Amino acid sequence: MTGIDYEVEYNNRARVPENPALMAGWARDAAAYREKRTPRRVSYGPGSRHLIDVFAGDGQDLGQAPLVVFIHGGYWQALDGSSFSHMARGLNAHGVAVAVPTYDLCPQVSVAEIIEEMRQATRELAKLSERLVISGHSAGGHLAACMLATDWKAYAPSLPADLVSAAYAISGLFDLEPLVPTSVNKALGLTPAAARAASPLFWSPPAHGSLDAVVGEAESAEYHRQSRAVVEVWGKAGLATRFGAVPAANHFTAIAPLADPASPMTLRLKELAGR
Template identity: 75%
Template sequence: MTGVDYEAEYNNRARVPENPALIAGWAKDAAAYRATHAPRSISYGRGARHVIDFFPGGGKGPIVVFIHGGYWQALDGSSFSHLARGLNAHGVSVAIPSYDLCPHVTVGQIIGQMRMASRELARLGQPLVISGHSAGGHLAACMLATDWPAFDALLPADLVIAAYAISGLFDLGPLIGTSINKAMSLDQATASAASPLFWQAPARGSLDAVVGENESAEFFRQSRTIVDLWGKAGVATRFGTVPGANHFTAIAPLAEANSPMVLRLKRLAGR
């Protein structure tokens, strides 16, 4: 595309001036949920951020993973504990991993860390439904498209049975000329290599890509494009919107037991 102001399209903090209060609200709500539902901490690597907060739901079915956003350069899983509430209410277990951030690591290394986290969760003996927001939506799609036996011969090909990307980014090329790229240092080659849109489509599983109703045209384009492309390749795909939501409020339904988002994830987890 030409003539698109990518800085304006992708700078969500500028588009939503009230974002500091929304992010502070996440931390407050997360702390409150952790106070009454203390997670089990699972390590998947040697780094201080290589941890997964696991919120058991009591059921035996697939685990739903939530990967946080922050453009691969901000936040950690502890600010999103409350998003386990909706699925936990249905007996579905939720895992929320953290990861190292740019510029200390590359986006490609973060993809590798989420593969490590998924491998560690595989030890629990349950398939994974991987959801994520923004950068986490990108990482969720990457996990669905991963060849798991090639990553680790001991892993089943169907380790990840579905991805649910909220406001995801699947083509990182448009970020290269924006301020967002200062910490990531992407060029055309590394952006393309880290973009699941350009990978071989998953051989199995399904992808849901949803976007807040009030998000920029580029976020709509990103999700519609991967849904169309992977759908033509035979993947079961669905596009949807979160009514009335901006980039930051699009994840709020995860905390509500009877929201359409939670009920869809419950179905993807076979419950």
């Protein structure tokens, strides 16, 4: 990987100058969706950000399977779930409930602590469904992969080993070491050792389920490498994996299909959820 300018590869805001308007659009569309469909608020911890918004699917009472989780991005240091409520729209139209958790941010906590928070959130969501599909964008894609690779029986013996039946990572990060020399790491404070320890690419591959790793067609070569690498490594270990690209999408528009009930992304998640 010598000679790669990691700052250029991973600085998505610099790569997509229109990102402020795109993120403002997320917040606007999310607020409009919450006006239409009030979520159930679930707490998974003592902190003010330890919250999950759960949007019931059309014609569905919460507590009925299936349940898809969407974990937001922001390089573990920005945003919260309230900007992504509308990501539930596509699946809700098919009768699939969607849970959108929020977590604490770096530098107040470490990436390792955020992984643990999402495990706590997943354990709480197991009360609603014992078969979860976990999706996520960017840092959320990393966290989705971490949840799939977690040994749930070891984490909490009362949980089923196959609690997370599938992960669907959009523009995910699975090898954090290239971030260490970049401006992204100012808030993260990762050492090379900590970055590797938090990289699911180097964990024992999941023993159950499947992984979809999807990236925007217009994203950097490193984002494409990250997704292809985890698909290859976990696939060779025997996990069902699949790589995909969202046509013409950049890092910020790659998640737009989630709001469309007819998009291939929504339909794939519906399939993974067993509907």
